[in-house]
Amino acid sequence: MPHIHITDIEAAINFWRARQPSPDGVTLLAPTRALAEVYARMVYDHALQVEAAAMGEAATAAWLEWYASTPDTPCIAICSTSQGDELCKGCGRTFEEVQLWPGMDPVEKRDTWHRITVEGTAWRFNKYAERAAEGKQ
Template sequence: MAALHITDIEAAINWWRARSPSIDGITACPEVRALAEVYGLMVYQHEHEVDEDGMPPKAHEAWLAWYATTPDAPCIAICSTSQGDDICKGCGRSFDEVQNWTVMTPGEKRVTWRRITMEGTAWRFNRYAERSGESAA
Protein backbone atom coordinates (compact mmCIF):
# COMPACT_ATOMS: atom_id res chain seq x y z
CA MET A 1 0.00 0.00 0.00
CA ALA A 2 0.93 3.65 -0.25
CA ALA A 3 2.31 6.05 2.30
CA LEU A 4 -0.19 8.77 3.22
CA HIS A 5 1.29 12.22 3.75
CA ILE A 6 0.69 14.08 7.01
CA THR A 7 -1.16 16.82 5.12
CA ASP A 8 -3.81 14.28 4.11
CA ILE A 9 -4.25 13.26 7.75
CA GLU A 10 -4.58 16.96 8.69
CA ALA A 11 -7.12 17.52 5.92
CA ALA A 12 -9.16 14.54 7.09
CA ILE A 13 -9.08 15.76 10.70
CA ASN A 14 -10.24 19.23 9.66
CA TRP A 15 -12.97 17.78 7.45
CA TRP A 16 -14.29 15.68 10.34
CA ARG A 17 -14.05 18.63 12.74
CA ALA A 18 -16.23 20.69 10.38
CA ARG A 19 -18.60 17.79 9.79
CA SER A 20 -18.98 16.79 13.45
CA PRO A 21 -18.06 19.81 15.56
CA SER A 22 -17.46 19.43 19.26
CA ILE A 23 -20.60 20.01 21.29
CA ASP A 24 -18.72 21.24 24.34
CA GLY A 25 -15.62 22.67 22.66
CA ILE A 26 -13.45 19.95 24.20
CA THR A 27 -14.65 16.53 23.11
CA ALA A 28 -13.83 15.49 19.55
CA CYS A 29 -15.86 12.99 17.55
CA PRO A 30 -14.51 9.40 17.37
CA GLU A 31 -13.19 9.90 13.84
CA VAL A 32 -11.14 12.95 14.84
CA ARG A 33 -9.77 11.10 17.87
CA ALA A 34 -8.76 8.11 15.71
CA LEU A 35 -7.04 10.32 13.14
CA ALA A 36 -5.47 12.53 15.83
CA GLU A 37 -3.81 9.48 17.36
CA VAL A 38 -2.13 8.71 14.02
CA TYR A 39 -1.27 12.38 13.50
CA GLY A 40 0.20 12.71 17.00
CA LEU A 41 2.42 9.68 16.53
CA MET A 42 3.60 11.01 13.19
CA VAL A 43 4.56 14.34 14.76
CA TYR A 44 6.20 12.68 17.76
CA GLN A 45 8.22 10.35 15.54
CA HIS A 46 9.04 13.13 13.04
CA GLU A 47 7.40 11.14 10.24
CA HIS A 48 5.90 12.84 7.20
CA GLU A 49 4.15 9.71 5.96
CA VAL A 50 2.27 6.77 7.40
CA ASP A 51 1.72 3.43 5.69
CA GLU A 52 -1.92 3.10 4.69
CA ASP A 53 -1.87 -0.57 5.77
CA GLY A 54 -0.43 0.32 9.17
CA MET A 55 -3.19 2.70 10.18
CA PRO A 56 -5.62 1.55 12.86
CA PRO A 57 -8.90 0.47 11.21
CA LYS A 58 -10.99 3.32 12.68
CA ALA A 59 -8.47 5.93 11.55
CA HIS A 60 -8.30 4.38 8.10
CA GLU A 61 -12.10 4.33 7.81
CA ALA A 62 -12.23 8.01 8.85
CA TRP A 63 -9.52 8.84 6.31
CA LEU A 64 -11.40 6.97 3.57
CA ALA A 65 -14.58 8.92 4.35
CA TRP A 66 -12.66 12.17 3.83
CA TYR A 67 -10.97 10.74 0.72
CA ALA A 68 -14.38 10.00 -0.82
CA THR A 69 -15.05 13.78 -0.82
CA THR A 70 -11.91 14.60 -2.84
CA PRO A 71 -11.74 14.69 -6.65
CA ASP A 72 -10.89 11.28 -8.03
CA ALA A 73 -8.85 11.72 -11.19
CA PRO A 74 -6.80 14.80 -12.05
CA CYS A 75 -7.71 14.44 -15.72
CA ILE A 76 -8.77 17.60 -17.57
CA ALA A 77 -9.53 15.79 -20.85
CA ILE A 78 -6.23 16.75 -22.48
CA CYS A 79 -4.33 13.48 -22.42
CA SER A 80 -0.98 13.75 -24.12
CA THR A 81 -0.01 10.20 -23.06
CA SER A 82 -2.40 9.00 -25.75
CA GLN A 83 -0.15 10.89 -28.18
CA GLY A 84 3.00 9.17 -26.91
CA ASP A 85 4.16 11.43 -24.03
CA ASP A 86 5.58 9.66 -20.98
CA ILE A 87 4.05 12.34 -18.73
CA CYS A 88 0.66 13.84 -19.52
CA LYS A 89 0.84 17.58 -20.18
CA GLY A 90 -2.77 17.95 -19.03
CA CYS A 91 -2.76 16.26 -15.63
CA GLY A 92 0.90 15.47 -14.89
CA ARG A 93 0.46 11.73 -14.44
CA SER A 94 2.76 9.19 -16.00
CA PHE A 95 1.52 6.86 -18.73
CA ASP A 96 1.39 3.99 -16.19
CA GLU A 97 -0.55 6.10 -13.68
CA VAL A 98 -3.11 7.04 -16.33
CA GLN A 99 -3.47 3.43 -17.48
CA ASN A 100 -3.70 1.95 -13.97
CA TRP A 101 -5.74 4.68 -12.26
CA THR A 102 -8.88 2.56 -11.92
CA VAL A 103 -7.01 -0.18 -10.04
CA MET A 104 -4.90 2.08 -7.82
CA THR A 105 -5.72 2.23 -4.12
CA PRO A 106 -6.92 5.50 -2.58
CA GLY A 107 -3.49 5.91 -0.99
CA GLU A 108 -1.69 5.39 -4.28
CA LYS A 109 -3.95 7.96 -5.91
CA ARG A 110 -3.23 10.48 -3.13
CA VAL A 111 0.53 9.92 -3.58
CA THR A 112 0.10 10.74 -7.27
CA TRP A 113 -2.08 13.77 -6.50
CA ARG A 114 0.50 15.08 -4.05
CA ARG A 115 3.34 14.66 -6.55
CA ILE A 116 1.58 16.41 -9.41
CA THR A 117 0.37 19.18 -7.11
CA MET A 118 3.84 19.77 -5.69
CA GLU A 119 5.33 19.81 -9.20
CA GLY A 120 2.58 22.16 -10.39
CA THR A 121 3.73 21.93 -14.01
CA ALA A 122 0.71 20.20 -15.52
CA TRP A 123 -1.68 22.33 -17.51
CA ARG A 124 -4.41 21.63 -14.94
CA PHE A 125 -2.52 23.94 -12.59
CA ASN A 126 -1.87 26.79 -15.00
CA ARG A 127 -2.93 27.00 -18.66
CA TYR A 128 -6.23 25.13 -18.20
CA ALA A 129 -6.90 25.66 -14.50
CA GLU A 130 -10.53 26.53 -15.24
CA ARG A 131 -11.10 22.94 -16.40
CA SER A 132 -10.09 21.62 -12.99
CA GLY A 133 -12.04 24.20 -11.01
CA GLU A 134 -8.77 25.70 -9.76
CA SER A 135 -7.67 29.25 -10.44
CA ALA A 136 -4.48 29.82 -12.39
CA ALA A 137 -1.44 30.67 -10.29
Template sequence: MAGIHISDIEAAINYWRERSPSSDGLSLAEPTRALAELYARMAYRQETEVEEASLLPPVREAWLAWFQTMPDTPCIAICSTSQGDAVCKGCGRTFDEVQRWTGMTPGEKRMSWRRITLEGTAWRFNRYSERAL
Protein backbone atom coordinates (compact mmCIF):
# COMPACT_ATOMS: atom_id res chain seq x y z
CA MET A 1 0.00 0.00 0.00
CA ALA A 2 1.15 3.49 -0.79
CA GLY A 3 1.40 6.06 1.93
CA ILE A 4 0.87 9.73 1.19
CA HIS A 5 3.24 11.88 3.20
CA ILE A 6 1.93 14.75 5.30
CA SER A 7 4.10 17.16 3.28
CA ASP A 8 2.05 16.26 0.18
CA ILE A 9 -1.17 16.95 2.09
CA GLU A 10 0.25 20.33 3.13
CA ALA A 11 1.29 21.11 -0.46
CA ALA A 12 -2.21 20.22 -1.66
CA ILE A 13 -3.74 22.50 1.00
CA ASN A 14 -1.56 25.38 -0.17
CA TYR A 15 -2.49 24.66 -3.79
CA TRP A 16 -6.20 24.89 -2.94
CA ARG A 17 -5.75 27.95 -0.68
CA GLU A 18 -4.18 29.77 -3.62
CA ARG A 19 -6.71 28.47 -6.12
CA SER A 20 -9.80 29.10 -3.97
CA PRO A 21 -8.95 31.72 -1.35
CA SER A 22 -11.29 32.43 1.52
CA SER A 23 -13.83 35.10 0.71
CA ASP A 24 -14.16 36.21 4.33
CA GLY A 25 -10.76 35.27 5.75
CA LEU A 26 -12.33 32.59 7.96
CA SER A 27 -14.04 29.94 5.87
CA LEU A 28 -12.30 27.40 3.68
CA ALA A 29 -13.31 26.10 0.28
CA GLU A 30 -14.49 22.47 0.39
CA PRO A 31 -11.28 20.92 -1.03
CA THR A 32 -9.13 22.95 1.38
CA ARG A 33 -11.33 22.02 4.34
CA ALA A 34 -11.30 18.31 3.48
CA LEU A 35 -7.51 18.28 3.22
CA ALA A 36 -7.08 20.42 6.34
CA GLU A 37 -9.22 18.05 8.40
CA LEU A 38 -7.04 15.12 7.34
CA TYR A 39 -3.88 17.15 8.03
CA ALA A 40 -5.15 18.03 11.52
CA ARG A 41 -5.94 14.37 12.30
CA MET A 42 -2.50 13.33 11.11
CA ALA A 43 -0.79 16.03 13.17
CA TYR A 44 -2.85 15.16 16.27
CA ARG A 45 -1.96 11.47 15.93
CA GLN A 46 1.65 12.35 15.05
CA GLU A 47 1.35 10.42 11.78
CA THR A 48 3.56 11.28 8.85
CA GLU A 49 1.75 9.14 6.26
CA VAL A 50 -1.79 8.12 5.43
CA GLU A 51 -2.70 5.16 3.24
CA GLU A 52 -3.80 6.24 -0.23
CA ALA A 53 -6.64 3.72 -0.19
CA SER A 54 -8.04 5.17 3.05
CA LEU A 55 -8.66 8.67 1.66
CA LEU A 56 -12.30 9.72 1.70
CA PRO A 57 -13.62 10.78 -1.74
CA PRO A 58 -13.49 14.59 -1.12
CA VAL A 59 -9.91 14.33 0.17
CA ARG A 60 -8.86 12.00 -2.64
CA GLU A 61 -10.34 14.29 -5.31
CA ALA A 62 -8.66 17.38 -3.82
CA TRP A 63 -5.33 15.59 -3.45
CA LEU A 64 -5.49 14.19 -7.00
CA ALA A 65 -6.22 17.65 -8.41
CA TRP A 66 -2.99 18.87 -6.79
CA PHE A 67 -1.14 15.70 -7.87
CA GLN A 68 -2.08 16.40 -11.51
CA THR A 69 -0.14 19.68 -11.32
CA MET A 70 3.09 17.84 -10.49
CA PRO A 71 5.51 16.46 -13.09
CA ASP A 72 4.48 12.91 -13.94
CA THR A 73 7.91 11.37 -13.99
CA PRO A 74 11.35 12.23 -12.63
CA CYS A 75 12.92 10.99 -15.89
CA ILE A 76 15.46 13.32 -17.53
CA ALA A 77 16.09 11.01 -20.52
CA ILE A 78 19.37 9.66 -19.18
CA CYS A 79 18.44 6.13 -18.13
CA SER A 80 21.25 4.07 -16.70
CA THR A 81 18.91 1.20 -15.74
CA SER A 82 18.86 0.31 -19.43
CA GLN A 83 22.64 -0.18 -19.05
CA GLY A 84 22.19 -2.56 -16.10
CA ASP A 85 22.24 -0.20 -13.09
CA ALA A 86 19.90 -1.12 -10.24
CA VAL A 87 19.22 2.59 -9.64
CA CYS A 88 19.08 5.12 -12.47
CA LYS A 89 21.82 7.73 -12.25
CA GLY A 90 19.62 10.19 -14.13
CA CYS A 91 16.38 10.16 -12.16
CA GLY A 92 17.15 8.10 -9.06
CA ARG A 93 14.40 5.52 -9.53
CA THR A 94 15.08 1.84 -9.05
CA PHE A 95 14.90 -0.52 -12.02
CA ASP A 96 11.57 -1.82 -10.67
CA GLU A 97 10.14 1.71 -10.37
CA VAL A 98 11.16 2.55 -13.93
CA GLN A 99 9.55 -0.66 -15.22
CA ARG A 100 6.31 -0.28 -13.25
CA TRP A 101 5.92 3.52 -13.45
CA THR A 102 2.95 3.66 -15.82
CA GLY A 103 1.03 1.18 -13.67
CA MET A 104 1.84 2.76 -10.31
CA THR A 105 -0.81 4.59 -8.30
CA PRO A 106 -0.40 8.32 -7.64
CA GLY A 107 0.56 7.51 -4.05
CA GLU A 108 3.24 5.06 -5.15
CA LYS A 109 4.65 7.64 -7.54
CA ARG A 110 4.75 10.28 -4.81
CA MET A 111 6.56 7.81 -2.51
CA SER A 112 9.22 7.38 -5.20
CA TRP A 113 9.42 11.13 -5.79
CA ARG A 114 9.83 11.76 -2.07
CA ARG A 115 12.61 9.19 -1.74
CA ILE A 116 14.63 10.43 -4.70
CA THR A 117 14.14 14.06 -3.64
CA LEU A 118 15.32 13.37 -0.09
CA GLU A 119 18.31 11.41 -1.38
CA GLY A 120 19.11 14.17 -3.87
CA THR A 121 21.89 12.14 -5.51
CA ALA A 122 20.35 11.64 -8.95
CA TRP A 123 21.77 13.72 -11.76
CA ARG A 124 18.39 15.49 -12.11
CA PHE A 125 19.26 17.32 -8.88
CA ASN A 126 22.81 18.35 -9.76
CA ARG A 127 24.74 17.47 -12.91
CA TYR A 128 21.74 17.81 -15.28
CA SER A 129 19.35 19.91 -13.19
CA GLU A 130 18.46 22.05 -16.22
CA ARG A 131 16.75 19.00 -17.76
CA ALA A 132 14.41 18.75 -14.77
CA LEU A 133 12.69 22.06 -15.43
Protein backbone atom coordinates (compact mmCIF):
# COMPACT_ATOMS: atom_id res chain seq x y z
CA MET A 1 0.00 0.00 0.00
CA PRO A 2 1.44 3.42 -0.94
CA HIS A 3 2.25 5.87 1.81
CA ILE A 4 2.93 9.59 2.04
CA HIS A 5 6.57 10.29 2.84
CA ILE A 6 7.58 12.78 5.51
CA THR A 7 9.27 14.96 2.88
CA ASP A 8 5.88 15.44 1.21
CA ILE A 9 4.35 16.47 4.53
CA GLU A 10 7.21 18.96 5.00
CA ALA A 11 6.72 20.33 1.49
CA ALA A 12 2.98 20.69 2.05
CA ILE A 13 3.57 22.50 5.36
CA ASN A 14 5.96 24.92 3.64
CA PHE A 15 3.46 25.43 0.80
CA TRP A 16 0.76 26.40 3.30
CA ARG A 17 3.10 28.55 5.41
CA ALA A 18 3.94 30.57 2.29
CA ARG A 19 0.33 30.68 1.13
CA GLN A 20 -1.21 31.54 4.49
CA PRO A 21 1.47 32.99 6.77
CA SER A 22 0.89 33.09 10.50
CA PRO A 23 -0.78 36.37 11.44
CA ASP A 24 1.33 36.72 14.59
CA GLY A 25 4.36 34.51 13.93
CA VAL A 26 3.08 31.87 16.36
CA THR A 27 -0.42 30.79 15.37
CA LEU A 28 -0.73 28.18 12.65
CA LEU A 29 -3.72 28.49 10.36
CA ALA A 30 -5.93 25.41 9.90
CA PRO A 31 -4.25 23.66 6.91
CA THR A 32 -0.76 24.14 8.33
CA ARG A 33 -1.85 23.04 11.79
CA ALA A 34 -3.51 19.88 10.44
CA LEU A 35 -0.34 18.92 8.54
CA ALA A 36 1.89 19.88 11.48
CA GLU A 37 -0.05 17.49 13.72
CA VAL A 38 0.60 14.65 11.27
CA TYR A 39 4.25 15.66 11.04
CA ALA A 40 4.60 15.78 14.85
CA ARG A 41 3.11 12.29 15.19
CA MET A 42 5.50 11.00 12.54
CA VAL A 43 8.50 12.52 14.30
CA TYR A 44 7.35 11.21 17.67
CA ASP A 45 6.90 7.72 16.19
CA HIS A 46 10.16 7.94 14.20
CA ALA A 47 8.08 7.24 11.09
CA LEU A 48 9.20 8.24 7.60
CA GLN A 49 5.81 7.44 6.04
CA VAL A 50 2.16 7.70 6.95
CA GLU A 51 -0.92 6.07 5.47
CA ALA A 52 -3.23 8.67 3.94
CA ALA A 53 -6.17 7.20 5.86
CA ALA A 54 -4.37 7.92 9.14
CA MET A 55 -3.90 11.62 8.39
CA GLY A 56 -7.42 12.85 9.04
CA GLU A 57 -9.74 14.80 6.78
CA ALA A 58 -8.24 18.29 7.25
CA ALA A 59 -4.64 17.15 6.74
CA THR A 60 -5.59 15.07 3.72
CA ALA A 61 -7.42 18.02 2.14
CA ALA A 62 -4.43 20.31 2.80
CA TRP A 63 -2.02 17.72 1.40
CA LEU A 64 -4.17 17.23 -1.71
CA GLU A 65 -4.23 20.97 -2.36
CA TRP A 66 -0.43 21.05 -2.11
CA TYR A 67 -0.27 17.99 -4.37
CA ALA A 68 -2.33 19.83 -7.02
CA SER A 69 0.47 22.44 -7.18
CA THR A 70 3.14 19.83 -8.06
CA PRO A 71 4.00 18.43 -11.51
CA ASP A 72 1.68 15.57 -12.40
CA THR A 73 4.22 13.35 -14.08
CA PRO A 74 7.97 12.78 -13.92
CA CYS A 75 8.01 12.18 -17.70
CA ILE A 76 10.63 14.14 -19.67
CA ALA A 77 9.44 12.83 -23.05
CA ILE A 78 12.28 10.33 -23.36
CA CYS A 79 10.33 7.13 -22.79
CA SER A 80 12.53 4.09 -23.11
CA THR A 81 9.74 1.78 -21.92
CA SER A 82 8.20 2.25 -25.35
CA GLN A 83 11.44 0.72 -26.67
CA GLY A 84 11.15 -2.32 -24.42
CA ASP A 85 12.99 -1.22 -21.27
CA GLU A 86 11.36 -2.38 -18.04
CA LEU A 87 12.58 0.83 -16.32
CA CYS A 88 12.38 4.13 -18.20
CA LYS A 89 15.76 5.79 -18.60
CA GLY A 90 14.08 9.19 -18.83
CA CYS A 91 11.83 9.29 -15.77
CA GLY A 92 12.75 6.19 -13.77
CA ARG A 93 9.28 4.67 -13.67
CA THR A 94 8.66 1.02 -14.39
CA PHE A 95 6.76 -0.02 -17.51
CA GLU A 96 3.76 -0.80 -15.30
CA GLU A 97 3.91 2.60 -13.58
CA VAL A 98 4.03 4.38 -16.94
CA GLN A 99 1.04 2.38 -18.20
CA LEU A 100 -1.04 2.77 -15.02
CA TRP A 101 -0.11 6.41 -14.28
CA PRO A 102 -3.35 8.00 -15.55
CA GLY A 103 -5.41 5.83 -13.19
CA MET A 104 -3.16 6.15 -10.14
CA ASP A 105 -4.39 8.21 -7.20
CA PRO A 106 -2.29 11.09 -5.79
CA VAL A 107 -0.79 8.96 -2.99
CA GLU A 108 0.32 6.27 -5.46
CA LYS A 109 1.82 8.92 -7.75
CA ARG A 110 3.72 10.63 -4.92
CA ASP A 111 4.94 7.24 -3.69
CA THR A 112 6.38 6.65 -7.16
CA TRP A 113 7.84 10.18 -7.28
CA HIS A 114 9.55 9.54 -3.94
CA ARG A 115 11.05 6.26 -5.11
CA ILE A 116 12.47 7.66 -8.36
CA THR A 117 13.80 10.75 -6.56
CA VAL A 118 15.60 8.65 -3.96
CA GLU A 119 17.03 6.37 -6.65
CA GLY A 120 18.10 9.42 -8.66
CA THR A 121 19.25 7.31 -11.61
CA ALA A 122 16.82 8.56 -14.26
CA TRP A 123 18.01 11.08 -16.81
CA ARG A 124 15.60 13.61 -15.33
CA PHE A 125 17.93 13.68 -12.30
CA ASN A 126 21.32 13.58 -13.98
CA LYS A 127 22.04 13.76 -17.72
CA TYR A 128 18.95 15.82 -18.54
CA ALA A 129 19.48 18.11 -15.53
CA GLU A 130 23.16 18.53 -16.44
CA ARG A 131 22.26 19.49 -20.01
CA ALA A 132 19.71 22.01 -18.76
CA ALA A 133 22.30 23.51 -16.40
CA GLU A 134 24.84 23.72 -19.22
CA GLY A 135 22.38 25.75 -21.29
CA LYS A 136 22.11 28.39 -18.54
CA GLN A 137 25.80 29.28 -18.67
